[in-house]
Amino acid sequence: xxxxxxxxxxxxxxxxxxxxxxxxxxxxxxxxxxxxxxxxxxxxxxxxxxxxxx
Amino acid sequence: xxxxxxxxxxxxxxxxxxxxxxxxxxxxxxxxxxxxxxxxxxxxxxxxxxxxxxxxxxxxxxxxxxxxxxxxxxxxxxxxxxxxxxxxxxxxxxxxxxxxxxxxxxxxxxxxxxxxxxxxxxxxxxxxxxxxxxxxxxxxxxxxxxxxxxxxxxxxxxxxxxxxxxxxxxxxxxxxxxxxxxxxxxxxxxxxxxxxxxxxxxxxxxxxxxxxxxxxxxxxx
Numbered sequence: 090x091x092x093x094x095x096x097x098x099x100x101x102x103x104x105x106x107x108x109x110x111x112x113x114x115x116x117x118x119x120x121x122x123x124x125x126x127x128x129x130x131x132x133x134x135x136x137x138x139x140x141x142x143x
Numbered sequence: 144x145x146x147x148x149x150x151x152x153x154x155x156x157x158x159x160x161x162x163x164x165x166x167x168x169x170x171x172x173x174x175x176x177x178x179x180x181x182x183x184x185x186x187x188x189x190x191x192x193x194x195x196x197x198x199x200x201x202x203x204x205x206x207x208x209x210x211x212x213x214x215x216x217x218x219x220x221x222x223x224x225x226x227x228x229x230x231x232x233x234x235x236x237x238x239x240x241x242x243x244x245x246x247x248x249x250x251x252x253x254x255x256x257x258x259x260x261x262x263x264x265x266x267x268x269x270x271x272x273x274x275x276x277x278x279x280x281x282x283x284x285x286x287x288x289x290x291x292x293x294x295x296x297x298x299x300x301x302x303x304x305x306x307x308x309x310x311x312x313x314x315x316x317x318x319x320x321x322x323x324x325x326x327x328x329x330x331x332x333x334x335x336x337x338x339x340x341x342x343x344x345x346x347x348x349x350x351x352x353x354x355x356x357x358x359x360x361x362x363x364x
Contacts, residue, residue, distance in 0.1 A: 106199040117208050
């Protein structure tokens with residue numbers, strides 16, 4: 090059983106890291122990007138359990 | 144000798160570096176904002192420590208693309224001395240001017256403490272005044288200072304005399320797990336030096352150690 094967990098800010102919360110990366114991309118002449126946000130991706134593998142339990 | 148101290152948003156060791164160069168070493172030095180395009184009038188470039196761009200994405204990863212870096216890379220390739228301290232070292236690695244990688248400290252803690260370095264190379268412009276094995280005491284302040292390189296690269300750096308400083312195992316030891324106990328490295332041409340410890344915080348005896356001054360003295364000939 091594998092769980093893929095994406096963690097990101099809630100809508101409307103300012104993401105300074107994402108905003109800064111967005112500005113840097115702009116400075117590198119990559120300008121068609123409306124917004125950038127950065128989160129975490131966690132993957133868990135666990136034994137044979139029901140989807141509900143997992 | 145005219146120095147440029149590059150300043151990125153988030154650099155915070157620029158003033159210490161400026162102070163050592165101007166007041167302790169008595170040389171001409173300017174702050175150069177990261178958006179400038181020219182370093183023509185400078186004989187040497189220093190990239191100071193700090194948290195450029197908040198260490199966002201990865202330490203030094205965004206600073207590496209700042210406008211001034213085109214000029215820094217161009218001058219480094221032309222042989223101008225370029226000295227990166229702490230975040231400066233991270234930026235030099237991200238920009239490809241130095242090899243290897245700087246990853247999170249082995250015990251995943253920010254370290255703010257004194258270390259003792261051993262000089263491993265004394266044939267570069269930064270280390271010419273020093274003796275092999277000479278010990279230098281100075282502080283570190285970092286969480287991503289763990290130098291990593293594959294076995295082949297480590298051997299190459301050691302064989303080529305590109306390892307500038309190692310952490311002295313018989314003193315405080317290797318604080319962050321760096322492979323080969325490497326604290327600072329040079330490029331192949333020996334005109335670019337990156338080191339994690341802060342010699343600009345150890346250049347006056349009032350700060351407990353002035354061992355760092357020897358590196359600036361070497362650099363200024």
